Amino acid sequence: MWSLTRLRQHPHFAPLFGRVHPLCWLILWWQLNGLIRWFETHQPDDVLYSVSPWGLVTIRYVAPRTDPRLYKPRPRTFRVLTDPGWGSDLPACLESAPAHALILPRVRGRWPEGPEGALGPIPNTS
Structure with missing residues (x-):
């Protein structure tokens, strides 16, 4: 005691x-x-x-005390990074275009420094 x-x-x-x-x-x-x-x-x-x-x-x-023989988890398996399952589901035409050309709307016709119909990169004014 x-x-x-x-x-x-x-x-x-x-x-x-x-x-x-x-x-x-x-x-x-x-x-x-x-x-x-x-x-x-x-x-x-x-x-x-x-x-x-x-x-x-x-x-x-x-x-209650658990019996260790009752539950055995399956071993985890990892896919290699070259597996096509890790790839993107985006169409090839979206991957080739710059992101700002897809998101920003047209402001006016053609910009000399950027793609047609999209805003170019923002200039550094600092």
């Missing part, structure tokens, strides 16, 4: 002593030792428990 001092200093159980009245610490000590013994005997994956202001421990949920 764990001593009262050891339970009060344990990081998992120390906050519980703050929620229980000091007159009921012996009840909490007895209940926590029972919980620890039960946990070591059954070895569940996880336990959800609550503690009343009088020091009574109530187990709310027990996660």
